[in-house]
Amino acid sequence: MSSQAEHPWAIDVQNATVHYGPVQALDHATVQLGRGMVCGLVGMNGSGKSTLFKTIMGQIKPDTGSVQINGQDPQQARKKGMIGYVPQNEAVDWDFPISVREVVMTGRYGHMGFTRRPRKADQRAVDEALDRVELTAYAGRQIGQLSGGQKKRAFVARGIAQEASIMLLDEPFAGVDKRSEATITKLLRDVADDGGTVLVSTHDLHALPQLADEAILLMRRVLMHGDPTRVLQPENLAMAFGLDPMKRGGQ
């Protein structure tokens, strides 16, 4: 990661506008994230969170603006395995005949040759990643036979094994109990402490200050980007949600 340190931003999205047909999903969004931090992405459904992820991943080419990853073209960055991502629950076929260890091993494919035959270093990286997320005992299980929180940790382990410096997580706390949420939060804090950049979309606003160093309030535009407690001020949330969502059904 030291060679990337010259560039101030791990993720640098400038002025990105994205349309799906006539529908505008992102409106001149600028997002700059440094290293060694967790950033929470907050906004309503349809506010463009997933679109922002796709833009950073390069799955969508924005109509205007640009994306740079560690100062590089996103395709270059992807080839170097800089970007790890944890999919939303609904995006995964949990019946797929693949074990937890095999899922984590797919994080190493960028390090492997033509036939993706794992070497010793790959096996070691997978062992270590599984150990970090405390899933060593579950390595042989079919991926769908894990609990909600364990599933997320398996995919975080994939990013760790990949040695990704940027980790993108789309709604990792959906359908996850509080204890697992705390475990995942600690894990993401560790990734950040190791110099990684973590971008997490979440609906759990109460837990945001423990999770994130920064927060982004998204409503197609970036309404606000700063300290989580400031972003969570009722008047700021009202801009994105139209009311104070922390009061509704809060503690």
Added chain:
Amino acid sequence: MNLIELLVEPLTYTFMLRALAVTIIAAVLCAILSCWLVLIGWSLMGDAVSHAVLPGVVLAYIVGAPFALGALVFGFLAVALIGGVRDTSRLKEDAAIGIVFTTLFSFGLVLISVTPSQVDLNHIIFGNLLGVSAADLWQVLIIGAITFMILILKRKDFTLYAFDPTHAHALGMNPKLMGAVLLGLLAMTSVVALQAVGVILVVAMLIIPGATAYLLTDRFGTMLVIAPVLAASGGVLGVYVSYYLDASTGGMVVLAQGLIFVAVYLFSPRQGLVASRLAILRRRKALSTAG
């Protein structure tokens, strides 16, 4: 006649040896490919492409080009047309698939009906296992070997594509290209399999083995072994039975594979209908005795 004689007698005929060779090659190849098709949810796509190659094969016959080339062109044409109709109209994909492949298939039928030929082109439709020529066998061997090599060498990439194409993209791979390669291999495999069971029944060999294996294991690597073994067993069984009953060979091959599926569907240790029903009954009983 004892069992050995029963098994050996048909092998004294060259046409039976060739029939068995083509059956085994086609069954193994289709079975391996079917593991991905079933998991990606491309069963209908397999149906479509395997039918849509017909006009390509007939045209290739007319101009004297390799069947595989015609099949590839029309396989991709079908996929492009399906995508086109789906994306530029309000129709959903299943309707687009149904329209495109039946139209192309009919085009093939019409071409066959107006093409004067020495070989009976109807064999393409129903298969002609007992009339496989040495040249046919070579074509099957070559196409089969190429397709087999690509599938096996790149199997991990294809599996990643089936499981999580977004992650493949995140690693700088090209999921669209991977999908296109799989569809190309599907078209090539159709050429091999139509020699065995004909265009109409190719789809059976492209779906049944993978589906059967999926009900037996939670490991993709194991699926890749179970599917071809069961498919080839069913194929050989089908060829023998058709020999002694003097029944349609292609039909018997698919029938055997289908019956194996039924057996697995019912009696698979974990996924099987009987096992899961028994588990429910046992749980109920445990509850009632506990209460």
